[in-house]
Amino acid sequence: MTADVAIIGQGYVGLPLAKEATAVGLKVLGYDVSQRVVDGLNAGKSHVDDLSDQDIATMIEGGFRATTDPSELGQAKTIVICVPTPLSEDGGPDLGPVNSAVAAIAENLRPGMLIILESTTYPGTTDEVVRPVLEAGGLKAGEDFFLAFSPERIDPGNEKYGAKNTPKVVGGHTPVDTEKAAEFYGQFVDTVVRTKGTREAETAKLLENTYRHINIALVNEMARFCHDLDIDLWDVIEAAKTKPFGFQAFYPGPGVGGHCIPIDPNYLSYNVRAKLGYPFRFVELAQEINATMPAYVVQRAQNLLNETSKALKGSTVLLLGVTYKPNIADQRESPAVPLAQQLIAKGAEVQFHDPRVEEWFGVADAAQKIGDADLERAISEADITILVQKHREYDIDALAGLSQAFLDTSGKAQDGDKVERL
Template identity: 75%
Template sequence: MAVDAVIVGLGYVGLPLAQEATRAGRKVLGFDIDEEVVASLNAGVSHVDDLSDDDIAEMLAGGFEATTDESRIAEASTAVICVPTPLSKEGGPDLRAVEAAVAGIARHLTAGMLVVLESTTYPGTTDEVVRPALEAGGLVAGRDFHLAFSPERIDPGNEKFGAKNTPKVVGGHTPACSDAAAEFYGAFVDTVVRAKGTREAETAKLLENTYRHINIALVNEMARFCHELDIDLWDVINAARSKPFGFQAFYPGPGVGGHCIPIDPNYLSHNVRARLGYPFRFVELAQEINSQMPAYVLSRAQDLLNEDAKALRGSTVLLLGVTYKPNIADQRESPAAPLARQLAAKGAVVQFHDPHVERWQSVPDAVKVDDAASAVAEADLTILVQNHREYDVDALAGAARLFFDTRGVSTEGERVSRL
């Protein structure tokens, strides 16, 4: 059976994409350089939050298989790149994984193949980095093979929107390339939205996340001065969101996390500085504000303990929820990590509870507690960092000596404070 698509990179983006294509009856091959990931998938074991072992079993029954054999890329009529693009030391995207994936595809590129980049990056990457590498073997994009960019829009833990019902933006190197990409995704995605070209599609993803980044920074800064002015910002937002037009609610928190919000806007800011020589001031200010939130939470925690006649040094501080989003195990860029490190640096004894985390990778010295109810009763201060559905927040707050809610979900009381 011919392979309809090879998905290069089987993480939280590539695997749901492979699932939907397989469900639509496409023969899908998954390629990854991680031998453990490939072996576990072929054994029916999932390694991402949004897919269960049963989902993987369904995919395998539908013909999906995973491989580390690069040569098999040549079997596919479409190759989709879904590898990570972390932030580099210079502030732009680290493209090493993309470059490696493209090099692998280039070695097995065949005439008529469609190649799509989904990895988030700066505008121009598809045309300036991917295309030259693919054309080095003699085939020409837009003539001998199709090339497009389609930004990933996977939202881990989102129970309403997934790969199938989230509109898919595509931008091709040529109109014919856009047609080929739209036809490919249209077979298993409900709505395909065509951008003018690859640069427009690349920039659309950055605009989406920059919009969120800036608006989160706005309410985070408001949280600080509203506290000083004794204004309940959560009530302010609730009142403002009653307006049926012209307002979208964003909420403050202990910082931003995940791969998108704290990372993607910096790609755009870096690109503007590198190409045009001036700053993207909104992004840089938002980054400054959001990155300071863990330190602000630390300051508020210290104040709460002082009011209770306790020093932060030597106090036991329990963090509830250390993932970057509720109800998932993903710890990437979670603001809980810098908060924990700053608490420890001030001499606090840091404990954590999270029903989704067995080992806190970025803060290995933090003490894991298994019973949240008993732990909050013993800790000098409990901080709700992430509101997982497993938490009965008011019950936990009621049992705590001091409770600091950074998510605005508790009922305020004598021993309970909100961000």
């Protein structure tokens, strides 16, 4: 089968992209190194929050197929790389998955192919890392094949914006490459935004997430001193956001999670230090502030227990919602993990409940899972309950009313004798 597009990586980015491409009649090949993922997809089973089993079945009916065979990449007219780029030990991006994907493409590269990198990374990756490997066989980017970068902008769990209606930024190795990529995405994305080149497209994604990272750090720091000054920050934000210009509301929380906010700004900081020799101080300070929020939540919980003459050591602490954001099952970089680890280190007995999590990775052996049927009893018996993520399944005020003490990191609970908001 000749594929219109092969998408490398069938996770939270690649699979929604495959869905939209299939919906307009493109023949899509989904490539992944995980046999489990591929077998599940070919059996019509989804493993990401935003797609149902029915979505996968519809995709298969439209010609979608998944494979672990890299030789099949040679059948595709366009190849899109959607693999993860975690942080390495030195704080830079781990390009191992990207390098593996590019090597597989290089072995199957044909004249006329369009290659697009979507994986978030530092500026220059497309031109300095991807292009030399692809050109090693003699074909030239912009002449024999086409090369572009288009940052992924998937927001898991977002019910308003998805792959189709989120504007797609594209930047090519040459203007011709840019137009080829824009033409490809224009088939199934409502709006395509062109940049001058690959570096501008790479940096645009980092700017977006650095902006969020820094502003989240700002309100997280304000949460601390507003609490000490007896100022209701949540009320402050509600008042400030009534201004119709010049302000965007950000909210404090137990820490940042997911693949983007805690990781992507570090790519930019790493690149600035490596290439220019000086720090990106805004990013590094924001990282420092956001990384300390789990410890701050522990401190606030300890203070609440002290008010009832209880020590944190030996107390039962129930965590509600352990994913990295509400209404999804994704646990990547969830701040609930360091929160639980620090509670356990201080001698607390940690329990957790999450309607979307079967197994909590990272602290599964040290935290007791509470089932749905036992939730109300567990809340009433726990010395303190901490709402980490406000899943829609939670009636926050009802749960707070059952608790002995309730620390709400979401700011949604009504004030009360037993309730304290972050």
